[in-house]
Amino acid sequence: MGVNDHNLSQQTLAGLAAGLADGDFSARELTEALLERIEATRVLNAFITVTPDLALEQADMADRRLAKGEGGPLNGLPIVHKDLFCTRGVLTTCGSRILDNFVSPYDATVVERLAAAGAVMLGKTNMDEFAMGSSNETSNFGPVKNPWDLSLSPGGSSGGSAAVVAARVVPAATGTDTGGSIRQPAALTGTTGIKPTYGRVSRYGMVAFASSLDQAGVITRSAEDAAMLLSVMAGHDPRDSTSVDHPVPDYVAGLERPVAGMKIGIVRQHFDEGLDAECGARVREALDALAAAGAELVEVDLPNIGLSVPTYYVVAPAECSSNLSRFDGVRFGHRADDPRDLHDLYCRTRGEGFGAEVKRRVMTGTYVLSAGYYDAYYLKAQKVRQLISEDFRRAFEKVDVIAGPTAPTTAFAIGEKTDDPITMYLNDIYTIGANLAGLPGISIPCGFAGKLPVGLQLVGPHFAEETLLACAHQYQGLTDWHKIGPGDVS
Amino acid sequence: MNGQWEVVIGLEVHTQLATRSKIFSGAPTAYGAEPNTQACLVDLGYPGVLPVLNGEVVRMAVKFGLAVNAGVARRSVFARKNYFYPDLPKGYQISQYELPIVENGELFIVGDDGEEKRIGITRAHLEEDAGKSVHEGFSRATGIDLNRAGTPLLEIVSEPDMRSAKEAVAYMRKIHSIVRYLGISDGNMQEGSFRCDANVSVRPRGQQELGTRTELKNLNSFRFVERAINFEIARQIDVIEDGGEVVQETRLYDSAKDETRPMRSKEEANDYRYFPDPDLLPVELDDDYIDAVRGTLPELPDAKHARFVEQYGLKTDDADLLTVSRALADYFESVAGATSADPQQAANWMAGELLARLNKDGIDISDTRIAAADLAGLLDRIADHTISGKIAKEVFEAMWNGEGNADDIIDARGLRQITDTSAIEGIVDAVIAAHPEQAAEYRSGKDKLLGFFVGQVMKETRGKANPGQVNQVLKDRLSKD
Numbered sequence: 026m027g028v029n030d031h032n033l034s035q036q037t038l039a040g041l042a043a044g045l046a047d048g049d050f051s052a053r054e055l056t057e058a059l060l061e062r063i064e065a066t067r068v069l070n071a072f073i074t075v076t077p078d079l080a081l082e083q084a085d086m087a088d089r090r091l092a093k094g095e096g097g098p099l100n101g102l103p104i105v106h107k108d109l110f111c112t113r114g115v116l117t118t119c120g121s122r123i124l125d126n127f128v129s130p131y132d133a134t135v136v137e138r139l140a141a142a143g144a145v146m147l148g149k150t151n152m153d154e155f156a157m158g159s160s161n162e163t164s165n166f167g168p169v170k171n172p173w174d175l176s177l178s179p180g181g182s183s184g185g186s187a188a189v190v191a192a193r194v195v196p197a198a199t200g201t202d203t204g205g206s207i208r209q210p211a212a213l214t215g216t217t218g219i220k221p222t223y224g225r226v227s228r229y230g231m232v233a234f235a236s237s238l239d240q241a242g243v244i245t246r247s248a249e250d251a252a253m254l255l256s257v258m259a260g261h262d263p264r265d266s267t268s269v270d271h272p273v274p275d276y277v278a279g280l281e282r283p284v285a286g287m288k289i290g291i292v293r294q295h296f297d298e299g300l301d302a303e304c305g306a307r308v309r310e311a312l313d314a315l316a317a318a319g320a321e322l323v324e325v326d327l328p329n330i331g332l333s334v335p336t337y338y339v340v341a342p343a344e345c346s347s348n349l350s351r352f353d354g355v356r357f358g359h360r361a362d363d364p365r366d367l368h369d370l371y372c373r374t375r376g377e378g379f380g381a382e383v384k385r386r387v388m389t390g391t392y393v394l395s396a397g398y399y400d401a402y403y404l405k406a407q408k409v410r411q412l413i414s415e416d417f418r419r420a421f422e423k424v425d426v427i428a429g430p431t432a433p434t435t436a437f438a439i440g441e442k443t444d445d446p447i448t449m450y451l452n453d454i455y456t457i458g459a460n461l462a463g464l465p466g467i468s469i470p471c472g473f474a475g476k477l478p479v480g481l482q483l484v485g486p487h488f489a490e491e492t493l494l495a496c497a498h499q500y501q502g503l504t505d506w507h508k509i510g511p512g513d514v515s
Numbered sequence: 516m517n518g519q520w521e522v523v524i525g526l527e528v529h530t531q532l533a534t535r536s537k538i539f540s541g542a543p544t545a546y547g548a549e550p551n552t553q554a555c556l557v558d559l560g561y562p563g564v565l566p567v568l569n570g571e572v573v574r575m576a577v578k579f580g581l582a583v584n585a586g587v588a589r590r591s592v593f594a595r596k597n598y599f600y601p602d603l604p605k606g607y608q609i610s611q612y613e614l615p616i617v618e619n620g621e622l623f624i625v626g627d628d629g630e631e632k633r634i635g636i637t638r639a640h641l642e643e644d645a646g647k648s649v650h651e652g653f654s655r656a657t658g659i660d661l662n663r664a665g666t667p668l669l670e671i672v673s674e675p676d677m678r679s680a681k682e683a684v685a686y687m688r689k690i691h692s693i694v695r696y697l698g699i700s701d702g703n704m705q706e707g708s709f710r711c712d713a714n715v716s717v718r719p720r721g722q723q724e725l726g727t728r729t730e731l732k733n734l735n736s737f738r739f740v741e742r743a744i745n746f747e748i749a750r751q752i753d754v755i756e757d758g759g760e761v762v763q764e765t766r767l768y769d770s771a772k773d774e775t776r777p778m779r780s781k782e783e784a785n786d787y788r789y790f791p792d793p794d795l796l797p798v799e800l801d802d803d804y805i806d807a808v809r810g811t812l813p814e815l816p817d818a819k820h821a822r823f824v825e826q827y828g829l830k831t832d833d834a835d836l837l838t839v840s841r842a843l844a845d846y847f848e849s850v851a852g853a854t855s856a857d858p859q860q861a862a863n864w865m866a867g868e869l870l871a872r873l874n875k876d877g878i879d880i881s882d883t884r885i886a887a888a889d890l891a892g893l894l895d896r897i898a899d900h901t902i903s904g905k906i907a908k909e910v911f912e913a914m915w916n917g918e919g920n921a922d923d924i925i926d927a928r929g930l931r932q933i934t935d936t937s938a939i940e941g942i943v944d945a946v947i948a949a950h951p952e953q954a955a956e957y958r959s960g961k962d963k964l965l966g967f968f969v970g971q972v973m974k975e976t977r978g979k980a981n982p983g984q985v986n987q988v989l990k991d992r993l994s995k996d
Contacts, residue, residue, distance in 0.1 A: 111562065124562065129562070130556065130561070131561075229563065229565050230563040232562040235793075264567060265567075266566070267565075343790060346597075347606070347607050347790070349606075350607055351562070351604060351606050353599060353601075353606060355604075356559055356560070356604065394788035396786045399788075403790060
C-alpha cells in the first residue's frame with residue numbers, strides 16, 4: 026500500500042502513531058505529505074512561517090530513532106506551534122509587525138518538551154496580534170479563514186492553529202488561552218481544544234499577553250490526541266515561578282473513566298438570552314447524551330460570572346500594558362527609521378509596530394493602573410476576580426465538571442465585528458471565567474447549527490484535566506461530531 | 516551654624532547584595548566585565564522569558580532585618596515599577612513596593628550632642644538594578660551596557676531622624692559597617708555597590724511641620740554625602756531667608772563644583788503604575804526559616820564594641836576604630852589572643868603603625884603584609900624587654916618589607932636589647948671617661964646632664980641598651996668619684 030493511500034492528513038495523532046510503529050509509512054513520508062497539504066491549503070492564511078527543512082531534518086532523526094526502536098512518545102508525529110511560542114532559530118512574530126523580524130535565540134519550554142518527545146515541527150501558525158483578539162483579524166499577517174466557510178473567521182486568538190487542525194492539514198497544534206483563545210476557535214472550527222489549569226504548563230518562552238491568565242494548551246481532533254500531547258507538555262518548570270510542582274498523571278490512561286456517576290453542573294446564566302438558540306439546542310442535546318450515559322446533571326449557580334468580561338478587560342489590559350513595554354525598538358524587533366531622539370524612537374517604533382487592538386488594550390491598561398484610578402479599576406477587578414474564583418470553588422463542592430456552551434454563536438463573518446470591540450469581547454463571555462479562576466477547560470464539537478460547528482465547553486476544578494479529558498473522550502465515543510470535517514479547501 | 520534653623524534628613528541607602536548571580540536570573544554579577552557579557556536573555560528582557568527569584572537574596576535581606584532589630588515580613592510582594600528608559604530592558608523595574616521584606620528597624624549612632632541617638636529604619640526592600648547608558652566613545656548615539664541590569668539591591672529607607680550632615684554620615688557609616696559585618700555586601704563605593712540618596716529639608720527651630728524637601732541623588736562617598744547635604748542646607752536657608760520657597764525636586768550633587776543642581780522636578784515625575792508582578796509569587800517566610808537565618812548572624816558592631824571595652828579594657832576611641840570592620844576586629848582579636856602583651860598595646864600598635872601603613876599603601880586589612888600572629892610576636896618582644904618600643908618600630912618596618920618575623924629580624928640585625936649589667940657598666944665607664952668636663956659639671960649639681968649621658972650610651976649601643984639599667988648604672992657611676 027502506498028503512502029498516499031493512507032490519507033495521512035486525515036488521521037489523528039493516535040492513528041499516525043500506530044502507522045509509524047507498524048512501519049506503514051516513515052516520519053519523512055508523513056512530514057512530506059503534510060508539507061504538501063500545507064502548500065495546498067495556503068488559502069487559509071493559517072501559517073506565518075512554514076519550516077520544511079527543519080521539519081524534514083527532525084523527521085529523519087525520528088526515523089533513525091524508530092529504526093533503533095528508540096524515541097519518545099511523540100516520535101515522528103507532526104505539530105505546529107502558535108507563533109507566540111519562541112522557537113530557536115525560527116521567526117517568532119506573535120502576529121505583530123513589531124516582531125516581524127524577530128528570530129528567537131531559544132525554545133519555549135513547551136516547544137522543547139514536544140521536541141524532546143520526538144514531535145516534528147512543521148511551522149508557526151497565524152494568530153491575533155499578541156493573542157489579543159477573538160477573530161484572528163488583528164494579525165499583522167492578515168486574517169485566517171475558517172475552513173468551514175472561507176468568508177468566516179475561525180475565531181481567535183489561536184485561529185491559525187484551529188483552522189489547520191479543522192481543515193485536516195495537520196492533526197495537532199499548540200495554542201494559548203488567556204480568555205478563551207484556544208476554546209473559542211476550537212468551537213468555531215469543530216475541533217477539540219484544551220486550556221489546562223493555570224500553572225499546569227510552563228509559560229517560559231510563551232510571549233506574555235496577560236501573565237496571570239495566559240496558559241498554553243493544544244487544539245486537536247480528539248480528546249485522546251489532546252491527552253497524548255498534554256502528558257508531554259505538562260509539569261513543573263523551574264524557569265517559570267508560577268508553574269506548579271504537581272504530579273502529571275498519564276492522561277491517556279485516564280481516558281477510560283466512565284461518565285456514569287459523574288456529576289455535571291449546569292449554570293443557568295450560561296443559557297441566557299445572549300446564547301444563539303440553535304447553539305443552545307445543540308449544547309442541551311449533548312448534555313442529554315451525557316445524562317443518558319449515566320452522568321447526573323446538577324444545576325449550579327455562579328452568581329458573579331456576569332462580571333467576568335468587565336473584570337477581564339481590566340486585568341488583562343493592565344498586565345499587557347506592562348508586558349508589552351519591552352517592545353521599544355532598543356534591543357530587538359521593529360525599530361523606527363532615523364529617530365530624532367529617544368522619545369521619537371519610542372513613539373514611532375511602537376506606533377508603527379503595534380496594531381489598533383493592541384494599542385487599545387495598552388492604553389486601557391495604562392489607564393486602569395494610573396495613580397487615582399488604580400483602586401477603582403485594577404484593585405476592584407482583583408476583588409471581583411476573587412469572588413468569581415469563590416463561586417467556582419463552591420460549585421465544585423457539588424459537581425465534577427461544569428458544562429455549557431463555549432461561545433454564544435457559531436463562526437461569524439470576517440469584518441463583521443471589527444468596528445465593535447464590545448461585541449467582539451462578548452464572544453468570550455463563557456470562556457473568560459475559567460481564566461480568571463485559573464481553571465482547566467476544554468471545548469469539543471457537539472453538532473452543527475446550520476452548516477457550522479457548535480462547541481460544548483467543560484470546565485473542571487484545578488488540576489482536573491484528567492476528568493475533563495475522560496468526559497470528552499467518552500462523549501466522543503458516543504458521537505461522531507469530532508470526526509466530521511469541512512469540505513476540502515485546497 | 517544655623518542657629519534658628521533645624522535640619523531634617525532622611526537617607527535611602529542602596530546596597531548591592533554580594534550574590535554570585537543576579538536577583539532574577541543565573542547571570543553572573545561580576546563587576547568591570549566587557550559590556551553586555553554579564554547579561555542573559557532574562558536580563559535583556561527578551562520576549563517570553565520569566566524571572567525566578569534568587570533565594571540567597573532573600574536570606575541576605577532577612578539577615579539585615581534581624582541585624583537592625585526590624586520586623587521581617589512573613590509575606591512580601593514584588594511589584595512592577597513601569598517607566599521607559601533604554602537601560603531598563605523590560606520597561607519596568609521589579610521592586611518591592613507596598614509589602615517590603617523588612618519594616619520598622621533601628622540603629623544607634625553618636626548624635627551631635629555626643630549622646631547615643633536612635634535612628635529609625637522605615638523599611639528595606641529588594642529590587643533589581645538597571646543597566647547603564649554609556650555616552651563616551653559614541654557620536655550621535657548612546658551605548659547601553661546591561662551587565663548591571665538585574666543586580667540585586669537592598670534599598671534601606673530611614674526615618675527623617677537625622678539633624679545634621681554629620682549625623683547622616685554617622686548613620687551611613689553604621690549601615691555600611693553592618694552590611695559588611697553581615698557579609699551581604701562588599702560596600703564598595705567606587706564600584707557603586709553602596710550609594711545613597713538624601714532627603715533634606717529645613718524648618719524654623721521648634722516648628723513641628725516639616726519643610727519642603729529636596730532629594731539629593733546618587734551620593735557615592737561619605738565625604739560627598741556630608742558636603743552635598745551641607746551645601747543643600749545652606750542653599751535652602753538662603754532661599755528662605757531671601758523670601759523664596761524651596762521647590763520639591765530632585766537634585767544632583769556635582770563634586771567638582773561642590774554644589775547641587777536640579778535634575779528633574781517632581782511635577783514631571785512619572786506615574787510608575789506599580790502593580791504586583793504576576794510572574795512572581797509572593798515571598799512567604801515561616802518562623803523556622805527566620806530562626807535559621809538568625810542562627811547565622813555574626814556578632815554585630817555595637818555588641819563587639821561593648822565587648823572590646825569590657826573584655827580587653829580598650830579605650831572607647833580604640834574600640835570605635837577597631838570595630839569599624841569585621842576584618843579589623845578579627846585581626847585585633849587574633850593579636851590580643853596570641854600575645855602576652857596588654858591588649859591595649861595591641862590596639863595602640865594597630866591604631867598607630869598598622870593603620871598608618873595600610874593607609875599609606877592603600878591596602879585593606881585583609882591584605883595586610885603582617886599577619887596577626889607576627890604582630891603578636893613583635894609585641895611579645897617589647898613586653899619581655901628583648902627590644903624597646905623605639906627599636907620595635909624598626910622591626911615593624913622590616914616585617915612589613917617581608918624580612919621575616921620579629922625574632923628573625925632582631926637576630927639578623929642584632930637588635931636584641933643589652934641587659935647584661937657588666938656590659939652596660941663597661942660602656943658607661945667609657946662614656947664618662949670620654950666626657951670628663953660634663954661628668955664634673957654633673958657632679959657639681961647639674962643633674963640635667965644625666966640625659967646627655969643616657970643619649971651618649973644609647974648612641975654607642977645603637978639604642979639597644981635597656982634604658983632603665985642605663986639610668987641606674989649612670990647614676991651609680993657618676994655619684995662615685
